[in-house]
Amino acid sequence: MDTFDVENEKQRKIHERVRSLIIQFSDKITKHVQLNTGRISDTRIQKIETHSGAGGKTYVIQARISTALAGEVDGGIVLKFAKDLDAEVENANNLARLLSLRQKDWEQWKSNHELSKRIKKFPDILFAPEVIHVIPEVKAMILEFLSGFTTLFHFSVSSEQKWGYAGYSLARLHGSKIQATNLKLYNPLFNLLRSTIDERFIDYWYQILEQSKGGVDFIHGDSHLSNILVSPMRIAWIDAIMLPKLDRMDDIGYILSHMAQENIAKNIGYGIDETKLINTITRSWVPLILTTYKSTYDISQLYTRLPLDFFLGSHLIIRAELWEKNIADVLIKLGQRFIYEMPISNILLS
Numbered sequence: 572m573d574t575f576d577v578e579n580e581k582q583r584k585i586h587e588r589v590r591s592l593i594i595q596f597s598d599k600i601t602k603h604v605q606l607n608t609g610r611i612s613d614t615r616i617q618k619i620e621t622h623s624g625a626g627g628k629t630y631v632i633q634a635r636i637s638t639a640l641a642g643e644v645d646g647g648i649v650l651k652f653a654k655d656l657d658a659e660v661e662n663a664n665n666l667a668r669l670l671s672l673r674q675k676d677w678e679q680w681k682s683n684h685e686l687s688k689r690i691k692k693f694p695d696i697l698f699a700p701e702v703i704h705v706i707p708e709v710k711a712m713i714l715e716f717l718s719g720f721t722t723l724f725h726f727s728v729s730s731e732q733k734w735g736y737a738g739y740s741l742a743r744l745h746g747s748k749i750q751a752t753n754l755k756l757y758n759p760l761f762n763l764l765r766s767t768i769d770e771r772f773i774d775y776w777y778q779i780l781e782q783s784k785g786g787v788d789f790i791h792g793d794s795h796l797s798n799i800l801v802s803p804m805r806i807a808w809i810d811a812i813m814l815p816k817l818d819r820m821d822d823i824g825y826i827l828s829h830m831a832q833e834n835i836a837k838n839i840g841y842g843i844d845e846t847k848l849i850n851t852i853t854r855s856w857v858p859l860i861l862t863t864y865k866s867t868y869d870i871s872q873l874y875t876r877l878p879l880d881f882f883l884g885s886h887l888i889i890r891a892e893l894w895e896k897n898i899a900d901v902l903i904k905l906g907q908r909f910i911y912e913m914p915i916s917n918i919l920l921s
């Protein structure tokens with residue numbers, strides 16, 4: 572066999588295996604589509620997308636499925652290989668469970684509160700794909716494939732609207748409960764920051780968090796635009812780290828810092844005007860995401876001072892080590908400026 576044939580043979584085997592998986596889990600893969608498919612007679616694989624993330628490789632496999640009762644339907648499976656499979660499965664299950672609880676809270680909330688026009692425009696259903704099957708031998712899990720969804724990153728709306736979606740999706744994940752953060756869980760973060768941040772500012776932000784009531788059951792922990800999938804009627808969160816009892820502003824700081832990192836990496840060759848970037852974040856991104864977040868659930872009583880500068884700055888500093896030196900230097904400097912100068916909370920107080 573030449574190389575081409577070997578490849579073909581390999582591909583044929585993969586397709587064969589995927590087909591049998593789709594047939595095996597046919598009742599689950601169409602669960603959210605709520606179709607009664609009956610027997611699946613054939614599956615034709617249309618597209619396999621590969622994503623290489625920090626935690627392992629993900630294959631998004633899309634297929635045309637011939638069914639006895641619903642005719643031809645689009646479906647597929649997501650095959651996720653994970654270095655730490657147990658943690659990955661637990662996080663995915665916890666995320667799905669949390670969002671189904673949050674969906675119930677939301678139904679309740681809506682019956683007691685008048686939603687603003689802005690919020691009414693967003694999809695009402697928020698959920699996470701289910702873990703369909705775990706294959707420990709190859710350290711992989713199969714997730715329900717969400718047909719007809721795009722990542723918020725690739726969603727074809729303006730960047731203003733993307734921030735709006737992000738704020739709404741995060742508020743819905745965090746919920747309306749008022750509780751303190753478990754401050755002890757932030758000790759490792761404060762310890763890491765001691766090498767870059769002046770002790771007085773560590774103490775300052777520590778006290779702000781001590782007084783805060785912004786704690787949630789779980790933060791997402793990897794909340795960026797490619798981990799939110801959207802469709803006209805529904806929004807799904809995926810790929811969470813699910814960190815318990817932390818502060819809701821942690822996730823908002825993370826999503827902002829993620830976007831700032833992408834922006835800096837893209838423009839590093841042209842030179843970065845840090846003050847201009849701080850202004851864009853503070854005067855454009857933050858109001859867009861916060862306005863929607865706050866109109867979803869009221870957070871006006873939770874903070875004496877919003878710790879968003881702190882979390883945004885911390886994530887920029889901590890994640891700097893993932894980048895090459897010239898980018899890392901900018902990230903650290905920017906992170907320090909948010910933590911010291913507090914441009915976000917200054918503008919919110921003004």
Ligand SMILES: Nc1ncnc2c1ncn2[C@@H]1O[C@H](COP(=O)(O)OP(=O)(O)OP(=O)(O)O)[C@@H](O)[C@H]1O
Pocket residue numbers: 622623624625626627628629631649651700714715716717718720722793797798809810
């Ligand atoms: N259930 C799903 N349905 C449809 N598409 C999905 C689904 N899960 C993931 N995807 C697509 O695959 C991409 C990568 O998936 P995921 O975020 O789970 O892994 P990753 O980011 O590569 O890994 P990690 O973040 O753990 O390092 C997503 O951004 C999305 O485009």
Ligand SMILES: [Mg+2]
Pocket residue numbers: 624797798810
């Ligand atoms: Mg991801």
